Amino acid sequence: EPEVTQTPSHQVTQMGQEVILRCVPISNHLYFYWYRQILGQKVEFLVSFYNNEISEKSEIFDDQFSVERPDGSNFTLKIRSTKLEDSAMYFCASRGGTSGTTRWQFFGPGTRLTVL
Amino acid sequence: EDQVTQSPEALRLQEGESSSLNCSYTVSGLRGLFWYRQDPGKGPEFLFTLYSAGEEKEKERLKATLTKKESFLHITAPKPEDSATYLCAVQASGSARQLTFGSGTQLTVLP
Numbered sequence: 001e002p003e004v005t006q007t008p009s010h011q012v013t014q015m016g017q018e019v020i021l022r023c024v025p026i027s028n029h030l031y032f033y034w035y036r037q038i039l040g041q042k043v044e045f046l047v048s049f050y051n052n053e054i055s056e057k058s059e060i061f062d063d064q065f066s067v068e069r070p071d072g073s074n075f076t077l078k079i080r081s082t083k084l085e086d087s088a089m090y091f092c093a094s095r096g097g098t099s100g101t102t103r104w105q106f107f108g109p110g111t112r113l114t115v116l
Numbered sequence: 117e118d119q120v121t122q123s124p125e126a127l128r129l130q131e132g133e134s135s136s137l138n139c140s141y142t143v144s145g146l147r148g149l150f151w152y153r154q155d156p157g158k159g160p161e162f163l164f165t166l167y168s169a170g171e172e173k174e175k176e177r178l179k180a181t182l183t184k185k186e187s188f189l190h191i192t193a194p195k196p197e198d199s200a201t202y203l204c205a206v207q208a209s210g211s212a213r214q215l216t217f218g219s220g221t222q223l224t225v226l227p
Contacts, residue, residue, distance in 0.1 A: 004159075033214060042219050043160065043203065048212035056212035091159050095213070103148060103207075105215060107159040 002026040004108035006092050012114045016081050021111045023075045023092030032075045033093040033105070034067065036060070043091065049075065082115045089113075118143045118208050120218035128224045132193045137202055137221045140186040145209030149187050151180050152203040154220065160203055194225040 005024045013019050025032050034046040047057040049067055066078045075094075079086055089110045096102035119142045129135055141149065148167050152160035164173040166182040173180045177198065179190040189202055201222045205215035 006159075031213065035215075043205075043215075043217040045214040045216065048214050050212070056214060058214075089157075098213075103213070104162055104165055105150065105207075105213075106162055107152070109159045110157075112157075 004092055004094055004106055006090075006108040006111050008111060009109065010112045010114070012116065013082055015084060015115055019079050019082055019113065021077045021079075021090050021092075021113070023077075023108055024073050025075055025092065025094030026096070026106060027073070029094035029096045029106075031055075031095045031097075032067075032069070034077045035091045035093060035107075036088040037091065037110075038088045046077075046090075079113075082113075084115050087113055087115045118206055118216040120204055120206055120216055122202075122204050122218035122221050124221060125219065126222045126224070128226065129191075129194055131195055131225055131227050134190070134192045134194070136191070137189040137204075137223070138186060139189070139204030139218055141204075141206045141218075142185075143206045143208045143216070146206060147209045147213065148207040149182055150205040150207065150215060151178075151187070151189055152205065154201045154203055156201075163202075191223070194223075196225045196227050199223055199225045 007022045032049040037043045047061045048055045064080045091110045092108040095105045121140045123138045148165045151163040154160045164180040169184045181188045201220040203220045205217040
C-alpha cells in the first residue's frame with residue numbers, strides 16, 4: 001500500500017542552526033502539506049504546496065520556513081534558524097486530487113525535531 | 117475562523133463497552149470532515165471522510181456519522197487494540213484544502 005515517508009525520524013539541533021526535513025509523498029499525488037504538532041497540542045497546518053508553488057500558509061509559516069520540491073519525488077521543509085519553540089513533531093501529508101477518494105489526505109510518520 | 121472541538125478529552129472503556137466520541141465544528145463551508153487515528157509518536161492514520169449531513173461510514177468496529185454541526189465516532193464492542201487518540205478535522209471550502217484539527221479524544225480500552 002502506498003504511503004508517505006519522512007526522514008529523519010528524529011532530528012536534534014542547536015538553536016540557530018538550519019534543519020531540513022524530508023518527505024516522499026505518495027507517488028502521483030499532486031498536493032502536499034506540512035503540519036506540526038507540539039507535544040500535547042493540536043496538529044496545526046503550516047503550508048500547502050501545489051504545482052511547484054505555495055498555495056496557502058499559516059501564520060506560523062514565517063520567513064524562517066521554506067518548502068521545496070527539488071525533484072519529482074521529494075518534498076522538503078527548511079527551517080533557517082531554529083528556535084526552541086520549533087521543537088515539535090512535523091508531519092508531511094499528501095493527497096491525489098479534488099474529487100472522490102483523491103480528496104483523502106494521508107500523513108507520514110513524522111519527524112520529531114528537538115531544538116536545544 | 118474554523119473551529120473543531122472534541123469531547124471527551126479522554127475516555128476509558130472496558131473491552132466490549134460501546135461508546136461514542138463527539139466532534140463539533142464551525143466552519144465556513146464544509147468540504148469534508150475527516151477522522152484519523154493517532155498512536156503515540158506516530159502520524160495520523162486516515163479512517164473516514166464524510167462530506168454531507170446524514171452521511172455515515174463504517175469500518176470494522178467504527179462508525180462515523182455527520183450532522184450540520186457535529187460528527188460522532190461510534191465504537192462498538194471495542195478491543196484493547198482500539199486504544200489510541202482519535203482526531204477529527206475539517207476541510208473548509210475556499211481554502212487549499214488544509215485540515216483544521218481538534219485536540220483529539222484519547223481512548224483507552226481495558227481488557
